Amino acid sequence: xxxxxxxxxxxxxxxxxxxxxxxxxxxxxxxxxxxxxxxxxxxxxxxxxxxxxxxxxxxxxxxxxxxxxxxxxxxxxxxxxxxxxxxxxxxxxxxxxxxxxxxxxxxxxxxxxxxxxxxxxxxxxxxxxxxxxxxxxxxxxxxxxxxxxxxxxxxxxxxxxxxxxxxxxxxxxxxxxxxxxxxxxxxxxxxxxxxxxxxxxxxxxxxxxxxxxxxxxxxxxxxxxxxxxxxxxxxxxxxxxxxxxxxxxxxxxxxxxxxxxxxxxxxxxxxxxxxxxxxxxxxxxxxxxxxxxxxxxxxxxxxxxxxxxxxxxxxxxxxxxxxxxxxx
Amino acid sequence: xxxxxxxxxxxxxxxxxxxxxxxxxxxxxxxxxxxxxxxxxxxxxxxxxxxxxxxxxxxxxxxxxxxxxxxxxxxxxxxxxxxxxxxxxxxxxxxxxxxxxxxxxxxxxxxxxxxxxxxxxxxxxxxxxxxxxxxxxxxxxxxxxxxxxxxxxxxxxxxxxxxxxxxxxxxxxxxxxxxxxxxxxxxxxxxxxxxxxxxxxxxxxxxxxxxxxxxxxxxxxxxxxxxxxxxxxxxxxxxxxxxxxxxxxxxxxxxxxxxxxxxxxxxxxxxxxxxxxxxxxxxxxxxxxxxxxxxxxxxxxxxxxxxxxxxxxxxxxxxxxxxxxxxx
Numbered sequence: 001x002x003x004x005x006x007x008x009x010x011x012x013x014x015x016x017x018x019x020x021x022x023x024x025x026x027x028x029x030x031x032x033x034x035x036x037x038x039x040x041x042x043x044x045x046x047x048x049x050x051x052x053x054x055x056x057x058x059x060x061x062x063x064x065x066x067x068x069x070x071x072x073x074x075x076x077x078x079x080x081x082x083x084x085x086x087x088x089x090x091x092x093x094x095x096x097x098x099x100x101x102x103x104x105x106x107x108x109x110x111x112x113x114x115x116x117x118x119x120x121x122x123x124x125x126x127x128x129x130x131x132x133x134x135x136x137x138x139x140x141x142x143x144x145x146x147x148x149x150x151x152x153x154x155x156x157x158x159x160x161x162x163x164x165x166x167x168x169x170x171x172x173x174x175x176x177x178x179x180x181x182x183x184x185x186x187x188x189x190x191x192x193x194x195x196x197x198x199x200x201x202x203x204x205x206x207x208x209x210x211x212x213x214x215x216x217x218x219x220x221x222x223x224x225x226x227x228x229x230x231x232x233x234x235x236x237x238x239x240x241x242x243x244x245x246x247x248x249x250x251x252x253x254x255x256x257x258x259x260x261x262x263x264x265x266x267x268x269x270x271x272x273x274x275x276x277x278x279x280x281x282x283x284x285x286x287x288x289x290x291x292x293x294x295x296x297x298x299x300x301x302x303x304x305x306x307x308x309x310x311x312x313x314x315x316x317x318x319x320x321x322x323x324x325x326x327x328x
Numbered sequence: 329x330x331x332x333x334x335x336x337x338x339x340x341x342x343x344x345x346x347x348x349x350x351x352x353x354x355x356x357x358x359x360x361x362x363x364x365x366x367x368x369x370x371x372x373x374x375x376x377x378x379x380x381x382x383x384x385x386x387x388x389x390x391x392x393x394x395x396x397x398x399x400x401x402x403x404x405x406x407x408x409x410x411x412x413x414x415x416x417x418x419x420x421x422x423x424x425x426x427x428x429x430x431x432x433x434x435x436x437x438x439x440x441x442x443x444x445x446x447x448x449x450x451x452x453x454x455x456x457x458x459x460x461x462x463x464x465x466x467x468x469x470x471x472x473x474x475x476x477x478x479x480x481x482x483x484x485x486x487x488x489x490x491x492x493x494x495x496x497x498x499x500x501x502x503x504x505x506x507x508x509x510x511x512x513x514x515x516x517x518x519x520x521x522x523x524x525x526x527x528x529x530x531x532x533x534x535x536x537x538x539x540x541x542x543x544x545x546x547x548x549x550x551x552x553x554x555x556x557x558x559x560x561x562x563x564x565x566x567x568x569x570x571x572x573x574x575x576x577x578x579x580x581x582x583x584x585x586x587x588x589x590x591x592x593x594x595x596x597x598x599x600x601x602x603x604x605x606x607x608x609x610x611x612x613x614x615x616x617x618x619x620x621x622x623x624x625x626x627x628x629x630x631x632x633x634x635x636x637x638x639x640x641x642x643x644x645x646x647x648x649x650x651x652x653x654x655x656x
Contacts, residue, residue, distance in 0.1 A: 120538055193580070197573075199512055206608070207628075208505075231589070235589035256560070269552035
């Protein structure tokens, strides 16, 4: 497959290397000349069968690509999309919010096969220097599937591609993805910030803080502009998710005021204790699903993922977790 | 020193072993015959200079003790205190809440030298089988100091004792301790429970959850009755601490509704990011303090701790952190 990767940071750089190693023809581009130079050197030094190219101009990579991967930060997307006007191949992206990107693509392109993507892979480090072709092995890679919008053949092509890199292809609508990452990834950063604030002005508390504080606040040390961009970029989903957490905390708060706080708290805490003890899901069942949008979306909603696409029998191979969130 | 340790679980068992190894005469007791048997065998097998004894009856340990350490769970304290009627030596405890214990002691005993204690040491495991004489090395050990109540000589004796085990003696009033652990240890368990709840009913979110969820919810898997007893037993302090967190989260929630969520969140998140990056305090300054209640309490409020007691010069050796919670 001819793949153009636009943006050669941690994700884009890792993806270019992984795709080239998987036998695809990869042409990369980055707006930063220094990054292009570093990437070009690395691409030329790769083993013969994993060589790839780095273009000097954006329009050069668009020409013969069958698939364009947008691996630039959200703020850079409109500018890049504007340069892709007229491209009629497949387009995907790797940004961490999917609803807003879906809107941007609609405004700038008329593509039959845009499949929003989000590989749940990351590192403490960033930039091409941290690129790693093995970054996606075993990671969940959300591929957006919109009923009456996404072309299923395009989605299946993306599923073939990401599963060939060892990733788990997770079907979800953009709205479902944004709701899920708001609860699973964005709200945790806000809770960590609030917990840190509760101790920051109390040196005695900071001196007595131990494991529960250390782990509960770890991500609060993330650069504030990154947490703000992540949560702000998904504000429509983070707001309701945070409302749910506030509701739970308000119920716990009320239990503390009763005549028997310990007795009132116990039943409120039992379900979350069981759910956390059962996370992550220990085992999954291998299943085969037809090439149908509804069947794929149901799989994603059940916490499952696609492991491969069988063209001969026109099914996908998938895994459905046996227990999720403590429930069977 | 003749020390009686009542309750031979993880903390009591570790303390009996640590005190014996430090050269004190230790007589232990546990209400559970099986625990007494296990402890007696372990005590007899200890190296000659670290031998200690296990008594068969509670009243036998009280007799010649200069110090009684109450290492039983909070619910068992009233019964044990009732049996100590008439004892006029020093009494301390190791329970994780100090205001309620202070009240219990007042009701049952007239001791001039009760010094509430809380070693911030723990393990995943519990019971005498998990006892470890090195458990207290480097840990913060709060020793309660109440103006116009605690006898300073008794407090200094306890400071000598716990610092001789390698612990950091942290001076604080019972109220200050309970407020600090509410924010640093109890509220984190409630936030972890609420965050788990937000994902427990969404299998897709559970499947996409990664590091920030894993760390932010780790302690939610604690047995619910333990979290309930911990938070319920300190409800008077946990309530206000949770109110503070709810206030911060409500401000963050409001920022998400504005026209520029990212821009509104950034300044709200900057202080906690700096505070968490500066925690734990990297360095401390060695200081000497007079034997004065106010000087010791000020040290604790500044996040400092006592490392030793100098009888010749009538000062305590202490460490005052240079930065706490991100502020110098």
